[in-house]
Amino acid sequence: MTGRAADAILDALIARIVSGQLPPGDPLAEQAxxxxxxxxxTPVREALHRLEHANLAVRGARRAFVVRGMKPEELCELFEAVGEVESALASLAAHRMSEIERCTLQAILEEGEACGEDPKAYGEVNARFHKTINDGAHNKVLAATLEELNTRTLPWREVNFTQDHxxxxxxxxxxxxxxxxxxxxxxxxxxxxxxxxxxxxxxVAARILARRSS
Structure with missing residues (x-):
């Protein structure tokens, strides 16, 4: 229950931060x-630690969490790194995926095309689509590198679908x-x-950041 509550709190805070409802410097007080x-x-504390790991929160005065500002150049560099690593994994997947894995990918693609205009539903399918390709590369080192980068960029990628239909x-x-x-x-x-x-x-993420910063 605690894990699910932390997930829900994390999702809500990410949505507010990325949309600009919680601007940089705003406090993230556990009790409140x-x-x-x-x-x-307990779940709030877990969500805040994960938010910090995603570079969306930082320790402020007296070690309390506050919303972290994201600079445009930081976002650009992060996505550039993700693009290089994930494209390398995709290239390997084209060589190494089994027929079962390729069929699974095609089935997920069809799910994504059939889920309508629901951004949450599509976001879930999108995550599985990318994971299937990354797993199909069969390179644990590159996959671990991408997972670390995704912790910092995935909130921006997922909000693509809610902020820009x-x-x-x-x-x-x-x-x-x-x-x-x-x-x-x-x-x-x-x-x-x-x-x-x-x-x-x-x-899309850069446009969202620019709107949030204006």
Whole structure:
């Protein structure tokens, strides 16, 4: 129960931070948040630690958490790193995925195309789509590197679908192209398409950050 409560609190705080409802420097007080969410301080504390790990919160005066400001150049560098690592994994996946893994990827693609305009539902399918490709690369070192980067960028990638509904359509198109390249084992095309896919996510995130900062 504590883990699920922490997940819900984390999701809510991320949405508020990325949308600008909680601007940089705003306090994230454990007791106040516990009362707001109707829970004990334990899941709030867990959510705040995870928020800090995602670089969305930082320790302020007296070690209390506050919302961390994200600079445009930091966001750019993070997404650039994700694009390079994830495109390398995608390229390997085009070579190494088994037929079962390729069929699984195609099934997930169809799920994403059938889930309508629900950003939350699509976000969940999107996460599974990327995980299936990353697992299909069969390289634990690169996968671990990407997981660390995703901790810091995934909130921005997921908010793409709630802040810009046009991103649902373009993401589906990009997923289809990536899947087609993987199915025919075109590693170099897959690499380029995945790098472009991450860059598209960055473009939306950068616009969201700019709006939040204005």
């Amino acid at each position: 948040l516990a009362e707001q969410f109707g829970v004990s301080r 046009r991103r649902l359509g373009s993401s589906r198109t990009e997923h289809r192209e990536i899947t087609e390249a993987i199915v025919v084992r075109n590693a170099e095309k897959t690499r380029c398409l995945m790098r472009s896919h991450v860059a598209s996510s960055y473009s």
